[in-house]
Amino acid sequence: MATPLHNDLETKPGVHRQQSFVDFLSKSRNSIYLVVLSIFEALVVIALEAIIFKKFYYSRFSKEKLGLGIPVYLMIFIFSQAFQVFLGWDAVRNQNTIQIIAFTLFNLCCFTYAMVQFRQMDRALKEPILNNIPVAASLKHFIRQILIANAVVIAICEVIYIYLAARLYQEFGWRIYKKIGADPEIRNMYRWYQIFVMILKLDIFFFLGYSIQYLVLVLQLGDMEYPLTIIALPVTCLVLVSAVYAVRHESKNLMILFFIGLVAGIAYFVFKLARIYDPGEEANYRYFKEFLTFFGKQ
Known part of the structure; x- marks a missing residue:
């Protein structure tokens, strides 16, 4: 069953003859600029992060298996840039004002994270047995220059x-106004719908970010949690996507399942956070505790 919002959109003149995405882009230069700029930024940032990784990988730090937190920081940044490109493209495609704001704030968070990387890298490279080795100071200086850029x-x-x-x-x-009119109730419904969908997209990002880190950096193939975490990846994404379908079609049963999934998800992350801060597990999370906690709390 369609939602009242969906019905109102269908009855507005011209709504059923929506422009194709290509036609829309041809009339919206600002949209093109935003998508192209996001791709450019992602390519440059990923290239810089790749340079750091290559320099680190062929250094004595990597050979001595020290500074293990560095690949984590780089992976997170690269993943966030790829997600940001999707966020910008999707916002433009759907003409979503809420997502445009979220896109700008997300990039601001990336800038904040870029500043935090200075402290993270310094701390990751502070290995006592290499303090007096010239390669340590040289690597720190090189990484700092790349981080500034x-x-x-x-x-x-x-x-x-x-x-x-x-x-x-x-x-x-203005385009949304022409589609749904000036009815305050409909506009308010549409605004909350956009916010809800935006939160779900961010949930997918943080969940995937957490799970990928956990699989690659913490778990081993023989661990019991390894297959469970792999199974949880598609199941969780399916639950989040089903929430959008449930809202659009006013499916009470699907929404109930979604809320059950949320409760299960909360229990899952509470368990994971408890494991992270378990004194017996300290060695496994030495380099990754802060990031897993940040992604797990979102």
């Missing part, structure tokens, strides 16, 4: 994103 690129892109977001907010707002 990384932060500058993201900061410049953020300023441009803020300008584009302001323009697109007005542009999309």
Whole structure:
């Protein structure tokens, strides 16, 4: 069964003759600029992170299996950039004003994380047995230079994103107004729907980020949690996607299943966080505790 919002959209003149995405882009330069800039930023940032990884991989730190937190930090950043490109493209495709704002804030979080990386890298490279070895100081200096370039690129892109977001907010707002009209109730329903879908997308990002880190960096193939975590990946994503279907079609049964899934998810992450801070597991989470905690709490 369709939602009242869906029915109202269908009855508005011209709504059933929506423009194709390509036609829309041809009339919205700001949308093109935002998508292209997000791709450019991702390529540059991923390239810089790859340079750091290559330098680290062929250094004595890697050979001595020290500074193991560095691959974690790089992987998170690369994953976040790929997700940000999707976020921007999807926001433009759906003309979603809420997601445009979330996209800008997400990039701001990436900039904050780029600044935090300075402290993270310094701490990860502070290995007592290598303190007096020249390669340690040389590697730290090289990584610091790359991190500065990384932060500058993201900061410049953020300023441009803020300008584009302001323009697109007005542009999309007018297009949405023409689609759903001036009815305050319908507009409010549509706004909450956009917020709900945006939260679900972020949930998928944080869950995948957490699970990938946990699988690659903590678990071993013989661990009992390894297959369970792999099974949880598609199941959780399916639950989150089903929530969108349930809202669009007013399916009470699916929403009940979604809430049951949320409760199970909370229990799952409480268990994982308890394991992370278990004194007996300290050695397994030495380099990854902060990041797993951050992703697990989202």
